[in-house]
Amino acid sequence: MADDLILDVQDVKKAYDGLEVLKGISFGLRKGDTKVLIGPSGSGKSTLLRCINHLTVPDAGRIYLNGHEVLDDNIDAMRARMGFVFQDFNLFSHLSVLDNVRICQIKVNGATKEAATQRAKRELERVGLGDKADAYPAELSGGQQQRVSIARALAMDPDVLLFDEPTSALDPELTGEVVRVMQQLAAEGMTMVVVTHEMSFARQAADEIIFMENGHIVEQGTPDAMFTDSVHERTRAFLNVIAEHG
Amino acid sequence: MDIYDVLLRDFPFLLKGLGVAIVLLAALLAIGFLLGMAICLITLYGPKTRLVQWPLVVYERVFRGVPIIIMLFIFFYGLSGIADIPAFTAAILAMGLRSAAYQSQIFRSAFQSVPAGQMMAARAMGMSKVKAIRHIIFPQAARHAIGPWTNEFSSEIKETSLAYVIGVVELTRQAHYIITSTQGNVLTVFAVVALLYFILNRAGNSLLYAFERKLAVPGFEK
Numbered sequence: 001m002a003d004d005l006i007l008d009v010q011d012v013k014k015a016y017d018g019l020e021v022l023k024g025i026s027f028g029l030r031k032g033d034t035k036v037l038i039g040p041s042g043s044g045k046s047t048l049l050r051c052i053n054h055l056t057v058p059d060a061g062r063i064y065l066n067g068h069e070v071l072d073d074n075i076d077a078m079r080a081r082m083g084f085v086f087q088d089f090n091l092f093s094h095l096s097v098l099d100n101v102r103i104c105q106i107k108v109n110g111a112t113k114e115a116a117t118q119r120a121k122r123e124l125e126r127v128g129l130g131d132k133a134d135a136y137p138a139e140l141s142g143g144q145q146q147r148v149s150i151a152r153a154l155a156m157d158p159d160v161l162l163f164d165e166p167t168s169a170l171d172p173e174l175t176g177e178v179v180r181v182m183q184q185l186a187a188e189g190m191t192m193v194v195v196t197h198e199m200s201f202a203r204q205a206a207d208e209i210i211f212m213e214n215g216h217i218v219e220q221g222t223p224d225a226m227f228t229d230s231v232h233e234r235t236r237a238f239l240n241v242i243a244e245h246g
Numbered sequence: 247m248d249i250y251d252v253l254l255r256d257f258p259f260l261l262k263g264l265g266v267a268i269v270l271l272a273a274l275l276a277i278g279f280l281l282g283m284a285i286c287l288i289t290l291y292g293p294k295t296r297l298v299q300w301p302l303v304v305y306e307r308v309f310r311g312v313p314i315i316i317m318l319f320i321f322f323y324g325l326s327g328i329a330d331i332p333a334f335t336a337a338i339l340a341m342g343l344r345s346a347a348y349q350s351q352i353f354r355s356a357f358q359s360v361p362a363g364q365m366m367a368a369r370a371m372g373m374s375k376v377k378a379i380r381h382i383i384f385p386q387a388a389r390h391a392i393g394p395w396t397n398e399f400s401s402e403i404k405e406t407s408l409a410y411v412i413g414v415v416e417l418t419r420q421a422h423y424i425i426t427s428t429q430g431n432v433l434t435v436f437a438v439v440a441l442l443y444f445i446l447n448r449a450g451n452s453l454l455y456a457f458e459r460k461l462a463v464p465g466f467e468k
Binding site for chain 1: 361363364366367368369370371372373374377381382385386389463464465466
């Protein structure tokens with residue numbers, strides 16, 4: 001394991017009822033890296049992302065965060081260091097926006113209410129929702145809810161942020177505001193793994209794009225390399241289809 | 247002395263009976279709440295082994311499947327052979343244990359109506375299962391449960407009158423004493439008793455609805 005990797009994923013495998021969804025995936029991130037996972041539906045991208053924080057427990061392989069292996073024994077502490085942004089936001093529906101961003105700081109990280117409030121307000125400003133602190137999730141648009149969920153993850157001061165198709169549940173109109181927040185985070189040096197079909201984001205913000213299919217990494221490289229002269233025909237075909245429809 | 251004078255004279259006894267009914271109600275609901283919540287939590291989050299789950303299923307089926315009047319007889323006459331328990335205690339036990347079976351189902355469906363993503367998000371943020379249940383799932387489930395729980399509350403108020411059959415001197419039995427002593431006037435006396443039950447029921451329901459409104463989440467479920 002290389003010492004300077006924040007997140008190190010080694011040979012992760014996962015099968016459901018004998019169907020291998022992940023056939024041994026390895027990749028790593030250094031501090032400030034943004035890696036984008038792309039690939040057709042069913043290629044295993046989301047499963048891979050969920051294996052990283054054990055929302056789905058991998059069958060084999062190792063995952064290290066800052067040199068510490070992610071295990072069942074330390075999973076709560078490890079998850080607190082990894083922000084996770086869901087496709088359908090999953091904001092805590094009974095809590096105000098402010099409390100959504102505060103509660104895990106207080107209940108998981110042991111922050112004081114004052115510190116948590118300050119941090120929450122700062123992160124809400126960062127995603128452009130400083131004026132929505134007292135609103136409730138059901139009163140917000142999908143794009144606003146997703147930005148709150150990003151603020152909620154950021155407030156935990158995570159080492160890495162994991163995004164699971166963060167714009168797939170949004171109208172095209174609302175996708176932009178979420179993508180802009182993600183681009184800003186990438187530019188500010190946040191370490192992120194992003195599963196997405198937003199090729200504009202991948203092209204602009206990714207340090208590396210990883211193309212997956214059938215549980216394998218087919219090809220990986222910088223956006224320039226991947227978009228202009230990807231080696232594998234399958235990658236080119238996929239990117240062409242996405243380019244036409246996206 | 248006509249019946250109205252008698253009612254006026256004996257009204258304190260009716261109120262005393264009402265008081266007994268209220269204590270019985272509070273006790274059986276409290277037992278039902280604690281035990282019902284425990285059954286719900288173990289069913290949903292406890293070990294999935296048969297050894298743990300089967301007794302809970304049997305308990306729930308039995309107590310929901312036998313008429314309360316039979317349960318009252320079994321607890322009073324049956325248990326009195328083993329231990330000398332007063333009718334009031336027998337009534338609290340029989341009705342409390344039965345309410346637990348119903349309340350466990352109310353809570354189970356309320357917990358299950360909280361979307362799975364809520365637990366997933368709480369766990370993904372680093373909350374333990376217990377913290378997630380306490381801070382995220384329970385507060386949402388509680389809101390879902392108030393409506394059906396109000397129903398259980400209303401049913402149980404009315405069923406306290408059945409404790410009459412094992413000799414608990416609650417409201418209905420007090421009414422019966424008045425009827426016996428005046429030899430008649432059944433309709434008038436029971437009309438007054440009905441009114442008392444009705445007022446208690448409405449008052450309790452109004453409180454619970456107010457509680458439900460107070461907890462309502464803005465923009466949610468409207």
